[in-house]
Amino acid sequence: MRKIFPILHRLRSYKRKDLPKDIIGGLTVGIVLIPQAMAYAMIAGLPPVYGLYASLMPLLVYAFMGTSRSLAIGPVAMDSLLVAIGLGTLAIVGLENYIALAILLAFMVGAIQFVLGIFRMGYLVTFLAKPVISGFTSAAAMIIIFSQLKHLLGVDMEGSNQFHRIFLNAIETIPETNFYDFIIGLAGIFLLIGFKKWNRHIPAILIIVVLGILAVYFFKMEALGIKIVGTIPKGLPGFVLPAFSMDTMMQLWPIALTLALIGYLEAISIGKGIEEKNEEDQINANQELVALGSANMLGSFFQSYPVTASFSRSAIDDESGSKSTLSGIFTVILVIVTLIFLTPLFYYLPKAILASIIMVSVFGLIDLAYAKRLWTYRKDEFIVLLFTFLLTLFIGITQGILTGVLLSLLLMVYRTSKPHFAVLAKIKDSEYYKNISRFGDEVILRDDLLIVRFDSQLYFGNSDYFKNQLYKYMSQKGDNLKGVILNAEAINYIDSTATRMLTKVIKKIRQDGVQFYIAGAIGPTRDIIFRSGISDVLPREFLFVKIKEAVAHFDNPENASATHKKVAYQRNKKSN
Known part of the structure; x- marks a missing residue:
């Protein structure tokens, strides 16, 4: 049982003095997670509340089955964008059908990860070479940033998974910009950057969320055309089976496989980084696949879309001194309290504030330093990175990843030949x-x-x-x-x-x-x-x-x- 539920092993040596650290770590992560989750749900094309739904069961499952004490599971920008792009290729009529497919996608992603973990196939992720991942994430970050211009400018803008189309659409809608949305969004960006440079321990995201809500409420800015989150349904998500359909699953499997591998790569990379830093965790790669797969599968029964580990929230959890995965349970408790009692407080939250959170959060994914090092020392790998970046940016994320993997494998074959x-x-x-x-x-x-x-x-x-x-x-x-x-x-x-x-x-x-x-x-x-x-x-x-x-x-x-x-x-x- 301890192999299936590593938390049982931790609890045997758990000390009472560690409980306050887990509580503080869990609540700190929760404070960041709640606005982030709503923002990332918007990237996925889902109502903000589904970000909160994705922050319940997956976190609870990982707390019992995960092997990293500080890995913070939940909605992330990259996977949210992949969900939007994957579902955007299908002819979906109506928001309800879109939501149903996002939930089905979570189950498929989880099933793939679970099977890979059971058969100890975590090594497959090694085929995603660092230049491929860097090129892909840098391009995806730019797509995410520019996709949020519609909320920053307060305009209705046609979405796309291609950078040039998003850019041109943004240029066309500039005359329709809502000045107040734009000012609020810019203020959010500058405040987030300023707080980050001044003191990283300040809950900057929580501060700008509160300021944004108070500004709209007290100055009656809703009448000025500012786009707000609006009514968020109260209460916990019910148990609902995903809408299984063989035809739909056949259409979704390529993006599900991509999400499964990318999500696992993100999680294991972050987990390994924390392990090297604190020298306390012992990450089991295959158990992480099983835990992540179980989190996505069981989460889909409670209206969650695909989740993985968040770098920023994991860093916060680690810096807060969490001693076990119990911290994730306290994060879940805060989300539950929010869904039952606090959702009316987010009614006046400007979408421009959520856009600013997304933009600042994903900007760090653009890794120019690594590209510069490759250009200096390994031009062959730089070419792989560049092709992945350009194809992801201008053709599509799936095409960029697949081409990047193919190029890296061809480079490996060339070197060994x-x-x-x-x-x-x-x-x-x-x-x-x-x-x-x-x-x-x-x-x-x-x-x-x-x-x-x-x-x-x-x-x-x-x-x-x-x-x-x-x-x-x-x-x-x-x-x-x-x-x-x-x-x-x-x-x-x-x-x-x-x-x-x-x-x-x-x-x-x-x-x-x-x-x-x-x-x-x-x-x-x-x-x-x-x-x-x-x-x-x-x-x-x-x-x-x-x-x-x-x-x-x-x-x-x-x-x-x-x-x-x-x-x-x-x-x-x-x-x-």
Whole structure:
């Protein structure tokens, strides 16, 4: 049970003195969450109250099943935008149908995450490389920011998932700007930035929400055309099964898969960051998938749309000193109190204030510093980031992510197809064998011996490259060459295609009167050598632990040590 519900393990060592810290942390997060949740629901195209609904059951489930004490689950800007874009591609008639599909999407996202967690497939998220994520999040942040211009300007503006369309629509509606909405929104932005620079511990979001409500109420600004949140339904969400439809689910599955992976990546990245910082948490990646999946699935039964971890709220929870996931339960209690008693207080909340919260919150997702570093040091990865950014910005988020993943995989294949191939030689007055291109005159070059190192696994994609490079350097030695030593320390796998190639190469080299040696092969590689055809053409006495032993054997074949035989010949008994 403790594996399924990690909270049981924490409660066994829970101390009474930690309870006030959890209460303070939970309530602090709740104060930020309530206006944020309503704002993010607007991004998703949902009524603000659905942001509060998404802040109940998912948080409660994660409190019992999550492995991070400070991970704050709930609505976030990125997932909200993906919901809006995914549902925006469907022909949906009426707000009720739109809401029903958003809830169904939450169930599908949760189901995918849950299944991935059960089958321990959290590693799939590693295919979302950092340049892809950075390009995607930067572009999505810009789309989110500009999508909020309609609330900042107080105008009706057609939405889109393409930046240029949003920008052009905003330009067209500038003459219709409501001056009061614009002033309130700008004031909210400046206050949030100012409070953040002055003292990050000040509840800036709560302050501007209160000021916005008071300004509209006391100065009767609703009569000036300011757009407000209006009536928010009181009471808790009821238990309602999502509207399952096979046809609809087939249409939604691509965006559900994207949301499942992106949401998990956000959660595990934030959780790992907190773990490294406080050195107290022990994040279990697969349990996090199960917890997040359960939170989304069960949340959908109580009218929640897809949720994941929030960076800003998680940081607040961690800084507040929360000691366990109980803090999430206290956040839920505050949301419940708000839904039952306090929703009338938000009637006069200007939508421009919510827009300012969103704009400031997501601006930090635009990571120019990382792009600059890639441009300086890794231009190939910068290209992946740039393509992902541009496609996400101008074509679509889903297309941007998929293209970015494809480009990063192609880059990986390209790198492994032509990995580093080094010629080694002994450094003078030492036992070290290093790359001759790096050490130049400091190495001792021999015409009768070629030592090479291949810095990758050997597989079908680079086997021809290995063979061609080896023959090239052998031909440079000419007729004086009597021995070749392959330093295999970096070769952790040899597939069947490479095995066949290596067998033919070794056989040909030995037939030409040149000895072939392998040095430094790790255990799994030796197992492959022994159970494949390689051992048929390369006797065991030509396997060595270190390069210097192979060189010594080349110079004096009678000098093989007992240790060399014991270690170099060792093999996994299962490979017999």
